[in-house]
Amino acid sequence: MPAPEIAIIGGGPCGLILARLLESKGVVDYLVYERDESDGSNPNEGGSLDLHPETGQRALQEAGLFGEFERYARYDDTVFTITDKLGNRLVEIGQGRDAPEIDRHELRHILLNSIPKEKIKWGHSLTIVTLGEDGKHVLHFGNGLVISGVRLIVGADGAWSKVRPMVCITQATPKYTGKTVLATTISNANPLYETTAAKVGPGSSLAISSGKYIMTQRQGDGSYRTSFGVHSLDNNPFSGDIETTRRLLLSSTYYADWSEDHKALIRQATHLRAWPLHSLAAEDMGWMSVPGLTLTGDAAHLSFIGGEGVNMAMADSLQLALKIVEHGMNNLDQAVREYESGMFPRGIAGIEEGKVMESVMHGEDPGAFIQLVSS
Numbered sequence: 001m002p003a004p005e006i007a008i009i010g011g012g013p014c015g016l017i018l019a020r021l022l023e024s025k026g027v028v029d030y031l032v033y034e035r036d037e038s039d040g041s042n043p044n045e046g047g048s049l050d051l052h053p054e055t056g057q058r059a060l061q062e063a064g065l066f067g068e069f070e071r072y073a074r075y076d077d078t079v080f081t082i083t084d085k086l087g088n089r090l091v092e093i094g095q096g097r098d099a100p101e102i103d104r105h106e107l108r109h110i111l112l113n114s115i116p117k118e119k120i121k122w123g124h125s126l127t128i129v130t131l132g133e134d135g136k137h138v139l140h141f142g143n144g145l146v147i148s149g150v151r152l153i154v155g156a157d158g159a160w161s162k163v164r165p166m167v168c169i170t171q172a173t174p175k176y177t178g179k180t181v182l183a184t185t186i187s188n189a190n191p192l193y194e195t196t197a198a199k200v201g202p203g204s205s206l207a208i209s210s211g212k213y214i215m216t217q218r219q220g221d222g223s224y225r226t227s228f229g230v231h232s233l234d235n236n237p238f239s240g241d242i243e244t245t246r247r248l249l250l251s252s253t254y255y256a257d258w259s260e261d262h263k264a265l266i267r268q269a270t271h272l273r274a275w276p277l278h279s280l281a282a283e284d285m286g287w288m289s290v291p292g293l294t295l296t297g298d299a300a301h302l303s304f305i306g307g308e309g310v311n312m313a314m315a316d317s318l319q320l321a322l323k324i325v326e327h328g329m330n331n332l333d334q335a336v337r338e339y340e341s342g343m344f345p346r347g348i349a350g351i352e353e354g355k356v357m358e359s360v361m362h363g364e365d366p367g368a369f370i371q372l373v374s375s
Contacts, residue, residue: 003149005329006030007139008156009126009163013049013104014297014313015156016111020063021321023115027329032115033141035125039112047183047225048217049107050078050099055311057098059318068110073100077218079203080373082366087207087259091370094203103220104310126162129153129293137166137292152332153293154320156313159278161299168287168295174278174302177358180232181277181305182245184269186216186224192268196224199261207262208366212254214262226265228272229361230254238274245272279303282351285344289337296320301347303354306361312350316343 006022008015011034019032051057051069060066078101080094112120125142132138138148155163159174186196196216199205204217213229228249232238238245249255249266256263266272280302297313319342323335360369 003147004029004031005151006154006324007147007150007152008032008154009139009161010034010155010157010299011036011108011112011120011122012156012158012297012313013107013111013310014317015154016108016115017059017063017314018154018156018296018317018321019119020065020111020114021059021317022324023119024062024064025321025325027321027324029329031119031121033121033124033126033139035123035142037123039108039122047227048074048077048101048103048219049310050101051314052308052311053098055308055315059314062318062321063114065110065114068114069102069107072102072106072110072220074102074202074218074220075100076202077101077204079201081200081203081205082370083205083207084366085207085209085258085262087261090366091374093370093373101217101220106220126157129163129166131166151292151329152324152336155293155295155299156297156317158298159302161295163293164295164299167290167293168284172280172284174280177277177279177304178231178233179277179304179358179362180230180238181275182228182230182238182249182272183275184226184265184272185219186226186265186268187270188222190268190270192264193224195261196265197222200224206366206369207258208361208363208369209258210364211362213361214255214258214265216265226269228255228266231362232276236274236276238272242269242272245274277304279354280351282348285347285351287340289333289340291333291336294320294336294340296343300343301350303351304358306354306357308350308353312346315346319343 011032022030060069078094078097081092082090127142128140130138132148155161200216206215211231216224216226296316320339323339327335360372
């Protein structure tokens with residue numbers, strides 16, 4: 001297999017929007033390498049994303065995909081209801097906000113359908129990047145494929161990027177934040193569905209108390225995704241079976257003193273998948289540019305969840321694509337240097353904003369969160 005001029009590692013929104021932007025601007029010698037065996041993603045995997053005007057939406061506009069996006073965008077799901085742990089409504093915000101929701105799997109399908117099928121190499125899990133004897137970087141995949149001669153490797157491969165170690169000479173590694181999110185989905189077959197739909201309606205409902213939160217959000221198919229955000233010194237305390245996890249969440253350590261409606265969400269959960277949350281540090285930004293390599297999205301500036309992650313990733317891809325087009329394939333190193341000089345301050349701001357969001361989402365009560373999102 002001949003090496004492409006540009007290898008994009010990762011077929012999530014970040015890598016795919018970069019591929020589409022390059023394709024639409026006439027830069028066609030690229031390939032996307034994705035670890036998934038095919039696009040058989042779970043519709044409930046990853047939940048819903050809100051795309052912002054100057055970042056995610058702008059990238060889609062530049063890519064010529066905004067009209068397709070609007071077919072799936074949910075402008076009425078921007079409403080955010082804040083409650084206390086007893087279920088008392090405190091405030092409702094977000095009406096009319098220009099940040100429509102779209103399910104992650106729907107966005108992925110839009111992007112996949114916008115580039116030639118042969119440009120996606122499924123089942124290619126990158127294991128390591130090395131430096132060859134000729135001074136060029138070599139890609140090693142889990143399926144045995146080894147590729148050298150790529151002129152630009154773009155690490156769009158998320159939190160545990162295999163490209164990052166060759167880019168960041170400080171060997172930056174995400175650190176556990178001490179917070180974990182457990183997620184479940186309330187389908188229309190769940191006994192709680194009608195009650196949840198009546199309480200939450202379009203948009204989301206969030207309760208914060210004693211350093212924990214519960215957020216329920218409507219998805220594109222009408223189901224509701226519920227996330228339980230908790231403190232834990234152990235970054236994998238919920239590794240047991242679902243009944244063990246359920247008992248732990250209902251214990252005095254977590255949600256025992258919350259409303260019966262909130263606890264019913266735990267009791268009726270058909271699955272509870274845990275995500276220990278990690279973040280890079282602001283000090284990890286600002287590496288010396290490495291010829292032939294760069295990072296985008298979470299691979300570059302992973303931060304605490306808060307709605308900006310996919311937007312910043314898509315903004316990275318847009319800026320990188322524009323710089324490649326501006327400088328041409330003969331000046332990729334210059335394009336990368338200029339892209340990174342603009343990405344670093346965005347990344348630092350995103351990491352610092354993530355710290356603020358972490359603090360208010362895990363506050364003693366919803367007051368600080370309400371103040372932050374209302375300002």
